[in-house]
Amino acid sequence: MVNLETEYLGLKLKNPIIVGSSGLTSTPVQIKRLAEAGAGAVVLKSIFEEEIAYEYEKNIATKETGHEFFEYYDYFDYKIKEQNLEKYSRLIHQAKQETNIPIIASANAVSPSEWISYATKFEEAGADALEINAFILPSDPSKTGAEIEAEYFEIINQVLQYVKIPVALKIGPYFSGLANSILKLSQTGIKGMVLFNRTYNPDIDLDSMKLVPAKIFSSDWEYILPLRWIALLSGRVNIDLSASTGIHTSDEVIKLILAGAKTTQIVSAIYKYGPMHIEKVINGVTDWMEEKNFKSLDEFRGLANNSSISDPAFLERIQFMKYFGDREDIL
Template identity: 40%
Template sequence: MDLSTRYLGLSLKSPLVMSACPLGLDLDAIRKAEECGAGAVVLPSIFQEDIENEIEEIEHLATLGDSEALSYFPTRLSDNLGPQNYLNLIRKARAAVDMPVIASLNGTSRSGWIDYAQQMEEAGASAIELNVFFLPTDLELTGIEVENRHVDILKAVKQAVSIPVSIKLSPYFSSPGAMVRTLDETGADGFVLFNRFYQPDIDLEELTLQRDLRLSHRGEIRLPLLWIAALSGKVKGSLAATSGVQSAAEVVKYLFAGADVVMTASALIRHGVGHLKVLHDGLVADLTQREASSVADIRGRLSRDKVADQTAFDRVNYIRILRGGRYIA
């Protein structure tokens, strides 16, 4: 069975990708992911504000001459300041596996996006995923300004590095398809659909904000499935599906919609990295049952342009579901 695919111009042995999550901090987990059938790994995101806050704290302690506080930090601070630990992770991961190692970056300033992206390239990252986690809670910020911010970030990073650059997007644009097309024209090598934003909850007993992380469930597949199906064949960049992947069924559905790769993290956090083998073997079994010889045989066969009834993706389907659809508890 030929599971090979292309993503961001890179050759992958399979469309399964371990997406950015804490598991990517463990070299053994990365090795096991490859052994279990992953075609690539996206390392956890590096956050610019975390790095800068750490540097500011150490510099502040040094200014105060607080030797006791400084004793809690490594002797050679220069080896650990800034993104050095993350860059070392890139180097070690590249040495540990044959599959592509994709770095993930969340910046806060133009100089930060550029500087850290360049350092990631120098460390050996196969590609960079821009994790543009940005909530426009400033009520004065317009939709156009939000969109331009994404374009400016992509343009700056693309000019700064020569390796492929993908962008992980939110589904909350007024026109996600048009946003993807604009970024595609700007030079994005791929799109990860979609970023899951984590909103706070309220603890009514303590009257405090709760910051918990809810793992995704298979019901979340439908929104990215819709947009991947709509974008398949319409953009030059690769399409990566994420959210809701719990079993091989979701992997197959995303491929039918037109995804080049399918990313998962929640399922691996729930069941362990070895769950990738379950997804891998399930994908092989499904393709075998369909008498398909490769992933390419099914990719995009149920994209919007390929289905006979395109209204299944559009407004008419919305009306039909409300009037006579099946209700699933």
């Protein structure tokens, strides 16, 4: 018998398939369906400070401004935030009641005080863990990599002071020193990291020549980005690594576990094929393990990581030096 159980952030999961933070995990009904389809855990849709601020500005813009404006402003700030947090806490609570899988809350805040109020509120509501969605795009040319990277440590320090539930940090790949940053971040007290968030991107429409949103769903070859970094780092950090981006079938799940991931997060493929796809992925992993005679995930986790392979330089190779060098016929 094959055992797919895995421990992630100190939580027991019946299998390593997590439905990642997205619209898929924004209502109790959907979360129940995902749990019934076999998900090992879910990460709830993030609560965004920016979105709350937007709602608040919209409300302010529709009101007349007078001498009581500032009092009103304060009141509204508090009120909208409270309502959103209450709604999110109810989602955590209902998801816990409707399922028996770990429920991981997710937040994206800008100001330190907001991180604290989100984190403590989610803990109170019964979340099993918190995923910090802290993608900082290094687009400000006046800021150095070190300055931007320091912001991640500030957020973690704030949150860890106030919550006892396990905390994971979800990041993007744009760091000036990615390996060093992941290593240092892994030593802050967080229990895991999610590599990588795949964000909203701009594209250009050739007819209108205007900016438009790029495709929001990943393609099935994009898993090679988390694969390289998880393989490079899983043997070097003492926290759990969860893979995200481009995981569409059981093949990618197996590859990412071979690279050393504790869990794998799926979003785009579930949007595309529906919740029952989870069962197909689980069956695919089980079949492969039976074929290879593996009884548990630990037996093959990390077999292809930096610490296990005979030629670690393979993971750091970036130039196509040997390939197509002599293929003039394809040009």
